[in-house]
Amino acid sequence: MTEAGFEPVEVLAALVAAASEAHTRRTWVRRVAEALARTLPLVRLELGERAGDTDEAEVVSSVPNGGAVAVTRRRLHEREIAALRSGRVDESARRGTSVRSLVVVPLGGAGAAMFVALSLGPGARLDPGFAATLGDVLLHLLRGQDVTQRVAELSRRAHVENRELREQARHGERERPLVAQSAAMQEVLRRIDAVAPFDTTVLLAGESGTGKELLAQRLHRLSARGHRPMVAINCGALPANLVESALFGHEAGAFTGATRRHLGVFERADRGTLFLDEVGELPLEVQVKLLRALQSQEFERVGGEERVRVDVRVIAATHRELEPMIAAGTFRRDLFFRLCVFPIRVPPLRERQGELPGLTAALVADIAARLRLPAPAVPPAALVRLARHAWPGNVRELANVLEAAIILGRGQSLALDAALAVDPAPAHAPAPVERLDDAIRRCIIAALRACDGRIYGPGGAAQALGLKPGTLQSKMRKLGIDRESFVPAGEA
Numbered sequence: 155m156t157e158a159g160f161e162p163v164e165v166l167a168a169l170v171a172a173a174s175e176a177h178t179r180r181t182w183v184r185r186v187a188e189a190l191a192r193t194l195p196l197v198r199l200e201l202g203e204r205a206g207d208t209d210e211a212e213v214v215s216s217v218p219n220g221g222a223v224a225v226t227r228r229r230l231h232e233r234e235i236a237a238l239r240s241g242r243v244d245e246s247a248r249r250g251t252s253v254r255s256l257v258v259v260p261l262g263g264a265g266a267a268m269f270v271a272l273s274l275g276p277g278a279r280l281d282p283g284f285a286a287t288l289g290d291v292l293l294h295l296l297r298g299q300d301v302t303q304r305v306a307e308l309s310r311r312a313h314v315e316n317r318e319l320r321e322q323a324r325h326g327e328r329e330r331p332l333v334a335q336s337a338a339m340q341e342v343l344r345r346i347d348a349v350a351p352f353d354t355t356v357l358l359a360g361e362s363g364t365g366k367e368l369l370a371q372r373l374h375r376l377s378a379r380g381h382r383p384m385v386a387i388n389c390g391a392l393p394a395n396l397v398e399s400a401l402f403g404h405e406a407g408a409f410t411g412a413t414r415r416h417l418g419v420f421e422r423a424d425r426g427t428l429f430l431d432e433v434g435e436l437p438l439e440v441q442v443k444l445l446r447a448l449q450s451q452e453f454e455r456v457g458g459e460e461r462v463r464v465d466v467r468v469i470a471a472t473h474r475e476l477e478p479m480i481a482a483g484t485f486r487r488d489l490f491f492r493l494c495v496f497p498i499r500v501p502p503l504r505e506r507q508g509e510l511p512g513l514t515a516a517l518v519a520d521i522a523a524r525l526r527l528p529a530p531a532v533p534p535a536a537l538v539r540l541a542r543h544a545w546p547g548n549v550r551e552l553a554n555v556l557e558a559a560i561i562l563g564r565g566q567s568l569a570l571d572a573a574l575a576v577d578p579a580p581a582h583a584p585a586p587v588e589r590l591d592d593a594i595r596r597c598i599i600a601a602l603r604a605c606d607g608r609i610y611g612p613g614g615a616a617q618a619l620g621l622k623p624g625t626l627q628s629k630m631r632k633l634g635i636d637r638e639s640f641v642p643a644g645e646a
């Protein structure tokens with residue numbers, strides 16, 4: 155019996171009912187706190203787990219009646235350490251005073267690592283015998299919660315994975331052939347194949363349409379995760395306020411219109427691969443959250459309080475150069491280093507000497523099969539015509555032109571002239587006008603990169619640009635360019 159006159163059986167029954175269906179520790183603590191608060195003057199409940207032999211603990215705490223649930227790491231009080239060492243409830247301090255009392259209940263015998271700390275309102279006390287029974291029941295419920303959590307986690311993973319694999323089977327019935335005949339692309343394939351078996355993060359950098367996504371698919375397929383899903387997200391395709399939810403998911407009610415829980419790409423790619431396309435387009439505030447998720451493989455859904463743990467291998471891609479963005483303050487340096495563990499530069503089509511004939515033949519066969527048309531021959535004159543084109547849109551542009559040429563030639567011939575006549579990006583289009591500040595920024599960045607970030611003296615960036623060092627520095631300040639970004643690692 156508690157001294158404040160509560161019925162132990164009532165307390166324990168409320169506890170069992172509340173805790174039995176909690177799927178996570180946070181929910182468990184909140185429900186237990188609410189159940190106890192119905193029969194005890196509970197001000198706060200903490201569930202702590204001592205970290206090894208240290209005097210620190212991971213603590214989940216809850217203030218009942220709608221208060222917040224928090225997860226923190228804090229130092230243990232002497233009383234808590236003593237209770238854990240002895241395995242006995244500590245409720246001696248502040249007995250009979252009018253201030254709050256704290257009851258420490260170790261979960262398990264002497265040397266236990268887990269404990270529950272109950273802050274009770276003024277004057278309230280727990281009978282130590284009852285508190286010990288409470289500890290036994292809580293330990294029992296906690297073990298049950300571990301099993302419930304594990305089962306819920308496994309069934310969630312199996313469900314998500316099935317869905318992703320079904321989706322992939324639907325979309326990827328026919329795998330696109332990857333042509334890599336030039337020396338430059340052979341080198342790319344060598345790097346892809348070398349890194350594939352490891353969980354190392356890969357950054358694919360190259361102009362739009364160079365085949366980064368196709369290479370990511372090959373990397374995933376050759377990895378130990380190849381039989382699991384690869385989930386792709388284009389970080390530039392969504393408005394800033396939706397990117398976070400697309401990455402991490404959201405809970406029902408997280409914002410207007412969020413009627414159901416939605417899983418983000420991190421969860422959908424669990425135990426598979428996450429392809430972050432156009433990662434340079436991520437808004438700064440989301441970059442911080444992405445960095446944290448990559449570091450810990452843990453995150454919270456938008457509007458949720460539960461930490462979700464995943465196991466994903468990340469491949470990122472960008473058509474933008476990230477280093478100048480770091481210098482301009484629009485891309486976080488720490489995120490860059492997290493992503494750029496194994497960089498692979500994918501060359502533009504104009505640098506792939508000798509690739510055009512093989513690529514054209516493979517694309518013509520592939521596109522004709524998709525259109526259910528006969529594959530037309532590619533005469534030498536057509537190859538000469540294609541070689542004259544600059545292909546600013548790279549392989550994607552080539553594939554588009556060939557698709558139009560096959561359709562216009564009805565599968566009988568390659569109507570290249572007709573297809574190229576409507577090409578919206580002709581080879582000799584006038585260069586787009588650039589803002590003066592952008593041109594200056596480009597020149598300064600090129601000079602700093604060539605001079606390893608050195609401004610002064612012979613061989614410094616100021617001399618290379620024909621400017622006084624002071625003038626260069628003031629321009630850099632104005633444009634937000636950071637010299638340090640160009641200093642090789644270890645020399646900064």
Ligand SMILES: Nc1ncnc2c1ncn2[C@@H]1O[C@H](COP(=O)(O)OP(=O)(O)OP(=O)(O)O)[C@@H](O)[C@H]1O
Binds near residue numbers: 364366516
């Ligand atoms: N080496 C290649 N062999 C065959 N097809 C290719 C090759 N590279 C790219 N393609 C084709 O070109 C198109 C564009 O490729 P992909 O989407 O992989 O490029 P990307 O670099 O990811 O483009 P973006 O940066 O715009 O997302 C796709 O249809 C792809 O199948």
